[in-house]
Amino acid sequence: MSVISLKDVSKNFGKTEALKGVYLELQKGEILGFIGPNGAGKTTTIRIILGILKGAGDSKVFGLDPWKDAIEIHKNLSYVPGDVNLWPNLTGGEVIDLFLKLKKQKNSNYKEELIEKFDFDPRKKCRTYSKGNRQKVALISALAADVDLYIFDEPTSGLDPLMESIFQEEVHRIKREGKSILLSSHILSEVEKLCGSISIIKDGTIIESGPLAELRHLTMSKIKVRTRKPLSDFESNHAVHDFHINEGLTEFSVDGKNLGEIISLISKYDILTLETQPPTLEELFMSHYERTIQ
Incomplete structure (x- = not known):
């Protein structure tokens, strides 16, 4: 009960x-x-x-x-x-x-x-x-x-x-x-x-x-990664957002449901460092709040 x-x-x-x-x-x-x-x-x-x-x-x-x-x-x-x-x-x-x-x-x-x-x-x-x-x-x-x-x-x-x-x-x-x-x-x-x-x-x-x-799986996680080989064609991937590279560090956001798929793809480029950050509650709250404003 x-x-x-x-x-x-x-x-x-x-x-x-x-x-x-x-x-x-x-x-x-x-x-x-x-x-x-x-x-x-x-x-x-x-x-x-x-x-x-x-x-x-x-x-x-x-x-x-x-x-x-x-x-x-x-x-x-x-x-x-x-x-x-x-x-x-x-x-x-x-x-x-x-x-x-x-x-x-x-x-x-x-x-x-x-x-x-x-x-x-x-x-x-x-x-x-x-x-x-x-x-x-x-x-x-x-x-x-x-x-x-x-x-x-x-x-x-x-x-x-x-x-x-x-x-x-x-x-x-x-x-x-x-x-x-x-x-x-x-x-x-x-x-x-x-x-x-x-x-x-x-x-x-x-x-x-x-x-x-x-x-948290309903919104995006942030990825920071350094790879030995350049991450080619990632920017055009449907699950990748806000893609940019700064001094060899690649940063982007990925839909929660596609996180495993994207990590698997990155592994083919010889990962040197990898950091994933789940969305904060504030980001989750705002994503749902803004979605209902439409």
């Missing part, structure tokens, strides 16, 4: 179609990257998963209806939004304790470890905190809880690079524990480091979904 399962989920705000038949699956022990441009429908989808909004279609979390069974679902779920609002007169430590108490969590030892890792002062009033420190309150509260599902919506917003790396370490930790994670982020390098699968949403529709390794 999927931890999260959305099938043909739609949501309208008046005459505006925010979601148009969204399909989304998160399996146990998986980290799913949920990406798309601003206004694509990411946050609306997450709010339906959390039971904050009611959408048309079939929505399930732990096999339960998030609208009808939100209280039960939230006992086993931690959520971090991208813009955290806190009680101004409580200290950060009091807010963390409150969130953990609501989930009946007693892992105070790990809470203290997280406070130290994130270099956070829990004694100050929340009204004095910067955006980054408010974000740390939400992250520590979520990561200190022993639950089966973690939902992060732009979780590192306002954090410096060191704190981002600590967050990434914590995500790897909960993944090793067999937990499930839905990560929505505009930082594609972060998604690329953490996620095994991605779903790309645009204009309220999932335009691509699947394991990142498989999706």
Whole structure:
């Protein structure tokens, strides 16, 4: 059974179609990257998963209806939004304790470890905190809880690079524990480091979904090669793009599905050095995004 399962989920705000038949699956022990441009429908989808909004279609979390069974679902779920609002007169430590108490969590030892890792002062009033420190309150509260599902919506917003790396370490930790994670982020390098699968949403529709390794085959890899014999006729090959030679180094891009064929052809020219670079997530995202603009 999927931890999260959305099938043909739609949501309208008046005459505006925010979601148009969204399909989304998160399996146990998986980290799913949920990406798309601003206004694509990411946050609306997450709010339906959390039971904050009611959408048309079939929505399930732990096999339960998030609208009808939100209280039960939230006992086993931690959520971090991208813009955290806190009680101004409580200290950060009091807010963390409150969130953990609501989930009946007693892992105070790990809470203290997280406070130290994130270099956070829990004694100050929340009204004095910067955006980054408010974000740390939400992250520590979520990561200190022993639950089966973690939902992060732009979780590192306002954090410096060191704190981002600590967050990434914590995500790897909960993944090793067999937990499930839905990560929505505009930082594609972060998604690329953490996620095994991605779903790309645009204009309220999932335009691509699947394991990142498989999706990379749908776009081009970059090749840098030095050969003893000149690479003749390669520029005219249908699978080769952006071909050029600079001081004996030949560079070009090749369609993922033709990569094996091209490597085999190159081997006939006595390879001296060969470097292949798979497409980055940003390149993959842009190729799919631009393809749907046509």
